[in-house]
Amino acid sequence: MPTDSAARLLASLSAFPQKEAIRFGSRTLTFGDLDRLSRRYAAGLSAIGVRRGDRVAVYAEGSPELVVALLGHYRLGAVHVPINTHYRAEEAGHILRDSGAGALLFTPGPEAEQVLAEIGPLPGLKELVAVGGPSSVPGARPFEELLAGVAGVAGAPLPSGAPLLADGDAALLIYTSGTTGKSKGVELSFGALVANIEEMTRAWGFTAADRLALALPLFHVHGLCLGVHGALLHGFTLLLSEKFQAARIVREFEENGATAFMGVPTMYVRLLEHLDTHPAAAEALRRARLFTSGSAPLPADDFRAFEKRTGHAILERYGMSETLFTLSNPYSGERRPGTVGLPVPGYEVKVVDDAGQEGTPGELGEIVVRGNGMMTGYWGQPEETARSFRDGWFLTGDVARSDADGYVTIVGRKSVDIIKSGGFKISAREIEDVLRRHPRVREVAVVGAEDRVWGQRIVAAVVLVPGAESAPDAVREELDGFARAHLADFKRPREVLLLPELPRNALGKVQKHLILKGLPGPQTP
Ligand code: MCA
Ligand code: AMP
Numbered sequence: 001m002p003t004d005s006a007a008r009l010l011a012s013l014s015a016f017p018q019k020e021a022i023r024f025g026s027r028t029l030t031f032g033d034l035d036r037l038s039r040r041y042a043a044g045l046s047a048i049g050v051r052r053g054d055r056v057a058v059y060a061e062g063s064p065e066l067v068v069a070l071l072g073h074y075r076l077g078a079v080h081v082p083i084n085t086h087y088r089a090e091e092a093g094h095i096l097r098d099s100g101a102g103a104l105l106f107t108p109g110p111e112a113e114q115v116l117a118e119i120g121p122l123p124g125l126k127e128l129v130a131v132g133g134p135s136s137v138p139g140a141r142p143f144e145e146l147l148a149g150v151a152g153v154a155g156a157p158l159p160s161g162a163p164l165l166a167d168g169d170a171a172l173l174i175y176t177s178g179t180t181g182k183s184k185g186v187e188l189s190f191g192a193l194v195a196n197i198e199e200m201t202r203a204w205g206f207t208a209a210d211r212l213a214l215a216l217p218l219f220h221v222h223g224l225c226l227g228v229h230g231a232l233l234h235g236f237t238l239l240l241s242e243k244f245q246a247a248r249i250v251r252e253f254e255e256n257g258a259t260a261f262m263g264v265p266t267m268y269v270r271l272l273e274h275l276d277t278h279p280a281a282a283e284a285l286r287r288a289r290l291f292t293s294g295s296a297p298l299p300a301d302d303f304r305a306f307e308k309r310t311g312h313a314i315l316e317r318y319g320m321s322e323t324l325f326t327l328s329n330p331y332s333g334e335r336r337p338g339t340v341g342l343p344v345p346g347y348e349v350k351v352v353d354d355a356g357q358e359g360t361p362g363e364l365g366e367i368v369v370r371g372n373g374m375m376t377g378y379w380g381q382p383e384e385t386a387r388s389f390r391d392g393w394f395l396t397g398d399v400a401r402s403d404a405d406g407y408v409t410i411v412g413r414k415s416v417d418i419i420k421s422g423g424f425k426i427s428a429r430e431i432e433d434v435l436r437r438h439p440r441v442r443e444v445a446v447v448g449a450e451d452r453v454w455g456q457r458i459v460a461a462v463v464l465v466p467g468a469e470s471a472p473d474a475v476r477e478e479l480d481g482f483a484r485a486h487l488a489d490f491k492r493p494r495e496v497l498l499l500p501e502l503p504r505n506a507l508g509k510v511q512k513h514l515i516l517k518g519l520p521g522p523q524t525p
Contacts, residue, residue, distance in 0.1 A: 005194040006165040009074060012235035013038070016208065021231070022064045023256060024240045029064050031235065037147060038071035044146025045076055048127050050103055052077030055173060057101035059083040059092055059112060062218045062242045065131045065143055067228055069105055074190075077165050081173045081185075082219035084424075086488035089118035090434075094182050095175050096122055099379065103127040105143070108135035167191030173379055174221060176321040177427040179397075179417045185379030186321045188221075193229060196324040196373025199345045201230040204290060204315065204331050206260070210236035213252035213261045215244035221321050222295050222423065226262055246274035253284040260290040264423030265298045268306060268314065269453050275309050285310040290331075294319060295423035296455045297410060300337035316340055318410065321425075323347075323394055324373035327408050339407045340400075347371030351402045356390055361404040366414060368393035416512045419448030419456050426458065426491050428512075434486045435460060435493075438479060440468040445502050445510045446493065460493035461515045463501055472498055 012021075017032030029037075050056060056078045060066060073080045081099045083092050085107070092115055096104065101124065106112050108130045116128070116137055128135075131143040171190045175183040206212075212231060216223025231238045239252045244267055252258035263271075268291075275282055285291075291306070292315045307313050317328035318340035326349055329341035343349040350358050351365040359365055370393050377385035388395055397418065400410045417428040428446040435444045443463040448456035464475065476496045483492040503514040 005167045005190040006074060006169075006171075008194050008198070009190070009229065009232050010035075010071065012208075012232055013071070016235045019208075019235065020237045022067060022238045022240055024064050024242075027064065029067075034068060034071060037068045038075055040147045040149070041068055041072035041143075042075040044149065045072060045078065045103070047149070048103075048141075048146070050076060050078050050127070053079065053170075054103070055079045055081045055099045055101040057081040057083055057096055057099060057104045058219070059085060059087070059115075060105050060107040060131050061085055062223075062240060063132055064240065066105075066218050067238075069131070069143075070224075070228065071232075074165070074171065077169065079170045079173050079187075081175075082224065083175070084217070084219050084488060085112075086490055087115070088486060088488060089115045090486055091183070091488060093119040093122075095185070096125060098175075098182075099173055099185055100124050103129060105129045105131050106135075106137075106140075107132045108137070108140075109133075113137055165190055168376070170376065172221075172224070174219075174224075174321050177418070177425045177430065179415045179427065179429060181427060181429045181433050183427075183430075184381060184384065187376040187379050188225075188324070189376050192324065192373045192375065193225060194233065195346055196344070196371075197225050197229045198233050199372075200226065200317070200325045200328065201234060203328065203345060204292065206230060206234045206236060208235035210234070210259045210289070211239055211252075211257050212236060213239045213241075213249050213256075213258040215241040215249060215267070216262060216264070220295075220423075221319065221324060222262065222264070225324060226292075244270070246270045247278075250274065250278070250281040250284055253288055254281075259288060260292070261288065262292045262294075264295045265293055265302065266296075266422040266454055268293060268298065268302050272302060272305055272309070279309075282309045285312065288312060290315060292317060294325075296420045298337075303337035313337075317344075318398075318408070320396060322375045322388070323369050323371075323396070326369045326371065326373070327367075329407075336407050339403075339409045341408065342406050344371075346373065349408065350393065351400050351408065352393075356393070362401050364399055364401050364411060367396045367398045367400050367408065367410070369396060370394060416447060416516075419446075419458060421448065421451075421454045421456050421458065421490060423455075424490050431458065431460065431483070431487060431491055431493065434483065435462065435479060437486075438482050440464050440470070440475060440478065442466070443502050445512055445515060447512050447515050449495070449516060457495070458491065458493045459495045459497065459515070461497045461499050461502060463499055 013031050013035035021031040022029045128140040130140045170187050172188040173185045214227040218224050291312050294317045298316045313335040319325035326347045327340040329335040349369050397414045399412045402408050419426040431446045432444050442465045445461045449459045451457035503511040
């Protein structure tokens, strides 16, 4: 029997066949179109040998086809594995290898094709599917071929009805950075996804009448889970953009009847800048029902500036790939600037000391959570999974205080090695591991410095190999080129400090806070 969770995700497809599901520029797809296309795509995938439980990786720009693919994967019971499209060969190759993906969807173009060429053949990766245009990659099938029925392969029956998937089956495998270099796969089940996204979006008053302006990437849980899964669960319309542009978001409200927007704080900085130069745009935003923010701290000043311009108190919430969405300011009730609010229904949240004991209100501690949106575990890493829990509570690594009335304020992270820039989570260790391979580099320490637009910006403190020094600008340029070649663009250090030595304590441990201390405060790039 189909279970509630998987069936709930597909229910709108048949419930609202004529209704606009996605508007993407001049294109529109109804829920009926999503139903028909995702069945065909699932049949096409099945015909080329993809089976239930297989991982299908998606390294592609946001488009309606990605929603068709997601639904097709769910119909087949294949696990959807998104890959950040900024990733270069080492980062994307790691995910393909670690997940054991049997098929990969990619957006054709020189950058992605170069990345695929650098990764080279992988034994498990049998099928490449080009989505969004023709590709010169040998053996790559066009996405349309899967929709049309695959030539030369015995036709597989169209998957019909809801899939035979249990709540505990893996739906998504999403890679996230940790403190230890390479990213880890977070396995999310249908049960966890549906339980948490339904609770969160219901608490925010979403219904089928909404039209969500969505410019978040579809390779992280913010855009993919809250945005796409929220739309599927409630039957609301997505006004989808491939890329965030403030003017485009305003147009979604002015011309396309948007009712809501979800963004990271950097997007609100950009919206505020846009309102500075286009004050009339505030009128269209004023008519909206809801603006939410998450993935990084929203500065209280930006909250207030946005409220002053548009009349909207941005609803800030908190989450993690591992736990989905666990704290949120209320929809009705006080949205308190600088805080992430109260536990989301289905979750318990505590702020605890190192022994796991809750303190008194106002005391700093680590946020620990337990509830129904929790990951199944880190893919293939049972020990790492076990280490991330204590007595059944997930250890978030985020440091916060809880007020007497339960509102939680995040003040930082336990590890300085986790950086959040523009909503992307970045491992300082991963950047250090790459830069250390440069022949001029003897030692390197990467830190996240406060930044007005990005929240944090990446700074690398570098000690050069004796005798390998050169003009500072030339060294910086070389390191920049090296970082560009090996890392996603957003992980590239924006500043390189050339130091005679790294600050260390008596035990030889690098004192990253001293590197940060030497830097100026929040900067606009
Ligand atoms: C782009 N750039 C960045 C970032 N993004 N630099 C630092 N941090 C970034 N996040 C740089 C590029 O390297 C490039 O630099 C220049 O900006 C222009 O690149 P472009 O791609 O055109 O930038 P953009 O389109 O303006 O991107 C900014 C953005 C984007 C829209 C804010 O970063 C974004 O979509 N962020 C959302 C991330 C997200 O969804 N996180 C949710 C994770 P150069 O020109 O020098 O090469 S899930 C999560 O956190 C939890 C669960 C939660 O609670 O939600
Ligand atoms: P990710 O691994 O990309 O899912 O990022 C999760 C992390 O983002 C959390 O552990 C927090 O550090 C951060 N985060 C998410 N939402 C907020 C928020 N509203 N305020 C502060 N930090 C946040």
